[in-house]
Amino acid sequence: MLEISAGVQHQGTIREHLKEQLALAVRNIQWTYAIFWSISAAQPGVLEWGGGYYNGDIKTRRTTQAIELGGGDHTDLHRSEQLRELYESLSGSKSNPQPSRRPSVALSPEDLADTEWYYLVCMSFIFNIGQCLPGQSLATGKLIWLCNAHCADSKVFSRSLLAKSASIQTVVCFQFLDGIIELGTTELVLEDPNLIRHVKTSLLKSSDLKGSEKPDPCAIDNRSKLFDRAIFDTGLISGEAEEGITSLNTGSNGLEPNQQLDDSCIIGELNGVASQLQSWQIQKDEFSYLIHQSGNSRDSISQSFLETGTSISIPNLEKSKDHWTEDLQECNNEELDRVDLRGDGLHYRTILSSILETSNQLRSRSHCECGEPESSFIGWKKGQLKCHRAKGVPQKLLKRILLEVPQLHARSMLDFSGAGCKRDGIWMALKDELSPDRNLSGSRQNEKISEQFCVLNAVVPSVKKIQVDKVSILDDTIEYVKELQRRVEELQSSRISSELLAISGGKPQESTERTSDNCGNLRTGLGKQPVAKKRKAHNYDMTDTDSNYLRDGPIDNLSVSVNDEDVLIEMRCVWREGVILEIIEALSHSSLDSHSVQSSTSDGILSVTIKSKLQRSTTTKTTAASIKQALQGVAQKC
Amino acid sequence: MENSTQESHHLRSENSVTHESPYPLYAMAVSSSPSRHHNHRIALGSFLEEYTNRVDVVSFDPDSLSIKTHPGLSFDHPYPPTKLMFHPPSSNPSKSDLLASSGDYLRLWEVRENSIESVAVLNNSKTSEFCAPLTSFDWNEIEPKRIGTCSIDTTCTIWDIEKNAVETQLIAHDKEVYDIAWGEARVFASVSADGSVRIFDLRDKEHSTIIYESPQPDTPLLRLAWNKQDLRYMATILMDSNKVVILDIRSPALPVAELERHRASVNAIAWAPHTCRHICSAGDDSQALIWELPTVAGPNGIDPMSMYSAGSEINQLQWCAAQPDWIAISFSNKMQLLKV
Numbered sequence: 013m014l015e016i017s018a019g020v021q022h023q024g025t026i027r028e029h030l031k032e033q034l035a036l037a038v039r040n041i042q043w044t045y046a047i048f049w050s051i052s053a054a055q056p057g058v059l060e061w062g063g064g065y066y067n068g069d070i071k072t073r074r075t076t077q078a079i080e081l082g083g084g085d086h087t088d089l090h091r092s093e094q095l096r097e098l099y100e101s102l103s104g105s106k107s108n109p110q111p112s113r114r115p116s117v118a119l120s121p122e123d124l125a126d127t128e129w130y131y132l133v134c135m136s137f138i139f140n141i142g143q144c145l146p147g148q149s150l151a152t153g154k155l156i157w158l159c160n161a162h163c164a165d166s167k168v169f170s171r172s173l174l175a176k177s178a179s180i181q182t183v184v185c186f187q188f189l190d191g192i193i194e195l196g197t198t199e200l201v202l203e204d205p206n207l208i209r210h211v212k213t214s215l216l217k218s219s220d221l222k223g224s225e226k227p228d229p230c231a232i233d234n235r236s237k238l239f240d241r242a243i244f245d246t247g248l249i250s251g252e253a254e255e256g257i258t259s260l261n262t263g264s265n266g267l268e269p270n271q272q273l274d275d276s277c278i279i280g281e282l283n284g285v286a287s288q289l290q291s292w293q294i295q296k297d298e299f300s301y302l303i304h305q306s307g308n309s310r311d312s313i314s315q316s317f318l319e320t321g322t323s324i325s326i327p328n329l330e331k332s333k334d335h336w337t338e339d340l341q342e343c344n345n346e347e348l349d350r351v352d353l354r355g356d357g358l359h360y361r362t363i364l365s366s367i368l369e370t371s372n373q374l375r376s377r378s379h380c381e382c383g384e385p386e387s388s389f390i391g392w393k394k395g396q397l398k399c400h401r402a403k404g405v406p407q408k409l410l411k412r413i414l415l416e417v418p419q420l421h422a423r424s425m426l427d428f429s430g431a432g433c434k435r436d437g438i439w440m441a442l443k444d445e446l447s448p449d450r451n452l453s454g455s456r457q458n459e460k461i462s463e464q465f466c467v468l469n470a471v472v473p474s475v476k477k478i479q480v481d482k483v484s485i486l487d488d489t490i491e492y493v494k495e496l497q498r499r500v501e502e503l504q505s506s507r508i509s510s511e512l513l514a515i516s517g518g519k520p521q522e523s524t525e526r527t528s529d530n531c532g533n534l535r536t537g538l539g540k541q542p543v544a545k546k547r548k549a550h551n552y553d554m555t556d557t558d559s560n561y562l563r564d565g566p567i568d569n570l571s572v573s574v575n576d577e578d579v580l581i582e583m584r585c586v587w588r589e590g591v592i593l594e595i596i597e598a599l600s601h602s603s604l605d606s607h608s609v610q611s612s613t614s615d616g617i618l619s620v621t622i623k624s625k626l627q628r629s630t631t632t633k634t635t636a637a638s639i640k641q642a643l644q645g646v647a648q649k650c
Numbered sequence: 651m652e653n654s655t656q657e658s659h660h661l662r663s664e665n666s667v668t669h670e671s672p673y674p675l676y677a678m679a680v681s682s683s684p685s686r687h688h689n690h691r692i693a694l695g696s697f698l699e700e701y702t703n704r705v706d707v708v709s710f711d712p713d714s715l716s717i718k719t720h721p722g723l724s725f726d727h728p729y730p731p732t733k734l735m736f737h738p739p740s741s742n743p744s745k746s747d748l749l750a751s752s753g754d755y756l757r758l759w760e761v762r763e764n765s766i767e768s769v770a771v772l773n774n775s776k777t778s779e780f781c782a783p784l785t786s787f788d789w790n791e792i793e794p795k796r797i798g799t800c801s802i803d804t805t806c807t808i809w810d811i812e813k814n815a816v817e818t819q820l821i822a823h824d825k826e827v828y829d830i831a832w833g834e835a836r837v838f839a840s841v842s843a844d845g846s847v848r849i850f851d852l853r854d855k856e857h858s859t860i861i862y863e864s865p866q867p868d869t870p871l872l873r874l875a876w877n878k879q880d881l882r883y884m885a886t887i888l889m890d891s892n893k894v895v896i897l898d899i900r901s902p903a904l905p906v907a908e909l910e911r912h913r914a915s916v917n918a919i920a921w922a923p924h925t926c927r928h929i930c931s932a933g934d935d936s937q938a939l940i941w942e943l944p945t946v947a948g949p950n951g952i953d954p955m956s957m958y959s960a961g962s963e964i965n966q967l968q969w970c971a972a973q974p975d976w977i978a979i980s981f982s983n984k985m986q987l988l989k990v
Contacts, residue, residue: 417783418732458803
């Protein structure tokens with residue numbers, strides 16, 4: 013009993029001096045910090061923060077004048093104490109919920125440099141024996157010198173992300189007394205056994221009580237000589253870590269330090285850690301809950317960060333537990349990528365806290381509640397394995413719902429509104445109590461427009477009567493108007509040509525009168541049908557003629573039939589101005605008196621039917637052929 | 651998380667509940683107030699390009715992880731319903747379940763034990779039969795008598811369903827309005843084919859605030875979701891785009907974030923009903939992604955938190971407040987409930 017209490021007391025006194033020892037040691041070698049990890053009294057087999065000294069850059073000094081005057085030593089120690097106070101205030105928020113109670117000279121998170129943050133966060137870490145640098149060092153009893161700590165694998169050095177933000181490049185752990193001393197610096201220092209020896213001797217010297225408890229310094233020196241150093245470097249870390257820890261490794265290695273890692277021990281420890289995860293997760297649940305309650309204040313972020321900081325290794329460990337293969341590296345790289353470093357410490361903190369909150373929130377649920385089904389979702393991975401390329405129209409259904417379905421409704425509505433009947437099953441709203449400030453001009457206009465479209469639909473004769481599409485209604489209307497314009501043009505031109513005919517006078521005076529008759533015929537001759545009828549009638553008449561009848565063959569363009577003195581000429585030719593005049597002239601040259609002319613033009617083609625009489629006083633024999641010849645001459649003049 | 655195969659990104663039959671429907675589905679609504687008599691109800695609207703379409707109401711039992719169909723709980727709908735929504739949770743739970751559907755008109759249905767009855771057909775056109783078809787609507791959760799509808803005639807109509815009358819009608823945009831979402835009792839936002847997100851306040855109908863316009867002018871914005879837990883944030887999706895644009899109404903014009911991890915265009919978005927930072931999106935790449943919005947974004951953009959791969963393009967997504975653990979998605983003719 014006495015021994016134990018003495019031992020405890022002993023330890024206590026050592027602790028007091030420890031800080032000074034650490035301070036001296038670190039200042040001697042001019043490194044950034046020194047931490048003492050001691051075996052936790054509460055949890056055996058676990059290393060926790062036992063004390064530390066911060067010797068690095070300080071961002072904002074918050075001291076009272078008295079302390080400043082106290083001298084350099086005091087200031088530096090004071091900083092470490094301030095950091096410890098800050099940590100305790102942030103982490104101990106359960107007991108001290110009001111951060112404002114802290115004294116004014118106390119630090120707040122904004123005042124800390126990156127390395128200070130690193131130091132502060134380290135206070136929250138605990139390690140199992142065999143876990144990470146301090147744990148391994150304790151387990152193996154060897155010195156561990158980690159170069160490029162910021163690039164280290166998180167399994168080997170769990171705070172590598174932190175180190176990256178703080179630019180801590182070298183970390184050394186070695187056993188001291190009943191714990192581990194960890195030294196770290198922002199410079200890259202290659203392994204130097206002399207340095208370590210130096211540190212150790214300085215530690216031992218400064219401690220008065222060392223001798224009684226520990227083996228004599230010589231023994232320690234001996235041990236340091238015997239130390240097999242495990243050198244970790246960037247490239248080696250990954251390979252080693254995988255070899256040492258994972259059973260499926262793809263790395264190639266024949267590195268000596270490798271063999272010194274105890275595979276089974278570490279794996280076992282990781283499993284042990286994993287089981288501890290559960291309890292930590294539950295704790296974190298509470299904290300995350302608190303975080304949400306307290307809102308988005310910086311304090312809460314720091315708090316959450318600290319709380320989750322203890323498990324900064326957890327996400328990686330979880331992953332390593334489940335995905336032993338290359339996923340491992342991927343995840344780690346991912347996290348390194350995600351935590352993009354900037355100068356702003358707060359920025360880094362918030363990202364980390366949010367990331368950790370994320371992974372914890374969802375995972376905690378699935379871990380803690382065993383009975384319920386696990387999530388259907390899996391964690392996001394870059395470089396997805398299955399890429400379901402959508403073929404065809406993107407957002408097809410969504411577009412149809414928004415663009416086509418309303419048109420379907422509109423069309424069917426227009427249909428019914430045009431017919432003027434109500435659809436089945438639809439009744440108007442009971443009352444239309446509209447507020448006076450209803451802004452309706454737009455929709456009213458639209459209603460009017462739709463109504464006019466219906467009217468237009470009714471007026472325009474189109475092939476498809478059920479025309480509900482506004483666009484097609486307009487199209488048909490345009491076509492109809494064009495058609496009407498053309499017809500008007502035709503009418504006008506035909507009228508003009510017939511008037512010309514009348515004005516020109518011409519030889520057969522009777523023709524004048526007749527043409528005036530013909531004008532009437534012209535009017536009725538609109539369209540092809542009447543002409544066709546007339547022609548048919550003539551054809552019909554022609555069959556009754558006697559022998560002098562000479563009818564041209566089935567050529568449409570020109571037919572001349574002679575019946576005694578009567579000559580009937582039917583011809584078609586391209587219309588041009590004055591063509592009828594020419595025809596009649598030609599006929600008169602052929603000694604024909606035209607007494608009846610019927611003509612019509614359509615599509616620029618003139619169809620003319622002329623009844624004429626042979627002049628008695630004709631000297632030359634007029635045959636149908638000669639008439640034809642003459643007329644063909646006229647027709648061919650274009 | 652999962653101890654089973656990490657290879658399988660497909661449906662997990664043990665974690666998700668699937669319902670297969672006889673026809674393709676689009677509109678979907680999850681009931682917010684389960685009573686003692688029935689489990690959570692889900693209304694499914696069909697998508698058939700013909701006049702007769704159907705809306706079925708099924709019930710989901712989270713304990714047995716099963717979905718039951720009820721032959722009586724079904725009704726016809728002219729053309730596909732563009733949106734379905736149940737009455738928001740009210741303080742009066744004895745009120746029977748009301749379901750609203752939009753299409754040609756806004757219709758209200760009462761979902762009883764074994765039947766569905768039509769309660770009202772709301773048509774705001776006085777003079778002619780012609781009422782512009784509705785593209786979407788939203789039920790105001792704070793003031794459940796208010797429903798806002800939006801239509802292709804560029805207007806938004808606010809209905810008072812207790813009186814079955816129009817409360818007000820606004821010309822919201824220059825082109826067709828595609829979606830509408832309530833923020834507070836008197837504030838709503840809408841998106842349109844003219845590419846803008848506008849916020850309207852019923853107390854000041856003359857003015858609206860444009861809080862975002864699509865970068866390519868006239869790129870229609872198809873869907874809008876307002877974060878009910880944190881009213882500062884809204885999300886919208888553009889036509890033919892794989893981006894989910896997150897907007898902060900306090901800083902107009904500049905989106906807070908653009909979530910760009912879908913491999914094809916996004917079809918639906920839904921904010922988490924119980925936390926303020928999570929949003930789920932689903933798209934043509936058959937993936938449903940859950941995102942968490944960080945306080946500060948990294949340089950490479952925001953990665954989703956978790957993902958789910960369905961069998962085909964996911965067309966619809968609903969994350970109901972009554973069941974924050976379950977996300978309902980629909981693809982082709984299946985409806986699935988995914989455990990978050």
